[in-house]
Amino acid sequence: MTEPSPAWSPRTLAAQALGHIDEPSRAVVPPIHIATTFLRDPDNQYRSGNVYGRADNVTVREAESIIAALEGADAAMVLGSGMSAATAVFLALAPGDHVVVPKVMYWALRGWLQNDATHWGLRVEGVDTTDLDALRQAMRPGETKLVWLESPANPLWGVTDIAAAADIAHAAGAKLAVDSTCATPVLTRPLALGADIVMHAATKYLNGHSDVIAGALATLRPDAFWERIRRNRSMFGQILGPLEAYLLIRGMRTLPLRVAAACTSAMDLATRFAGHDHVAQVLYPGLPGHPGHDIACRQMQGGFGGMLSIRVRGGERAAIDAAARVRLWKRATSLGGVESLIEHRASIEGTGSPCPPDLLRLSVGIEDPADLFADLDAALRGANA
Incomplete structure (x- = not known):
């Protein structure tokens, strides 16, 4: 070598x-x-x-x-x-x-x-x-x-x-x-x-x-x-x-490139959904209002990760309905891949889960973040129509 x-x-x-x-x-x-x-x-x-x-x-x-x-x-x-x-x-x-x-x-x-x-x-x-x-x-x-x-x-x-x-x-x-x-x-x-x-x-x-x-x-x-x-x-x-x-x-061999792309897109999506009519809360360390933001700034270099969660206005029914309506995001377990995934975690984890029932977990891939936002935005609006 x-x-x-x-x-x-x-x-x-x-x-x-x-x-x-x-x-x-x-x-x-x-x-x-x-x-x-x-x-x-x-x-x-x-x-x-x-x-x-x-x-x-x-x-x-x-x-x-x-x-x-x-x-x-x-x-x-x-x-x-x-x-x-x-x-x-x-x-x-x-x-x-x-x-x-x-x-x-x-x-x-x-x-x-x-x-x-x-x-x-x-x-x-x-x-x-x-x-x-x-x-x-x-x-x-x-x-x-x-x-x-x-x-x-x-x-x-x-x-x-x-x-x-x-x-x-x-x-x-x-x-x-x-x-x-x-x-x-x-x-x-x-x-x-x-x-x-x-x-x-x-x-x-x-x-x-x-x-x-x-x-x-x-x-x-x-x-x-x-x-x-x-x-x-x-x-x-x-x-x-x-x-x-x-x-x-x-x-x-492509890890740094994939992570950088996911971080950039996740930050973009977190910022957009933080002011969304149908999102009650965004959980992402990159947002200044996150309780762990200052610590994340110290110990995370180059980004805050490609993972975030959103809590959907309208509760569990609206969250599950929104996940059912997406076309670009994939409803699947796991994270960290090149494709973006969405999941209603409380349903997966079952009894004893710390997840609120209105929570959707998002694994952001390397797609265009504008496409990812448009897809989930339409799903959220449709679920709350």
């Missing part, structure tokens, strides 16, 4: 895939390595570093090296899904450990923590992590081993001060892990703000084309806890296949 210049920007690192050249063919696109087993040396050693496909794959390592570079990390690992990446962190803890998590977070992980994590002996406490006093009060020095954050937090888009949360966690002897899926390393580098681990549902922005399920973790300082996660990935089979790793590499 060509050694990148330390002066290269994240945009250049992503576009060049760290400058990789396949030496045998001199191709600028890395090949897909699909072997499951590898030849031993005559003395029975594995000097190639590859032993067995479950733990060793060159294409997977290339994807990991790009993520590590984008996050400013010493090490990264990719896993079979965002959920496998998130749960791998919690499953590396010991029975009886106390963990602090947000009340508002990715719904599938919240459900796992509420319904399944206790079977592993974990003690889970949910708090409003945007309230640093509440976070501080939740800490149990000597017992709390992990604080988990999500910022901005899906789907209400609250912003937590990562640097301050890191100080609180570390003072109690706990690690801080941050789900930075929606911020992406283009906008926020949690490790530089004091986090110990950063997690991504790589299915979303990192891949960006709605054709790969993947997860990623990165750390500044690989330690015994990190090695437990790595071992569990192999032993539990939480691996990512080489084809998916290849597609993830392909997607990351």
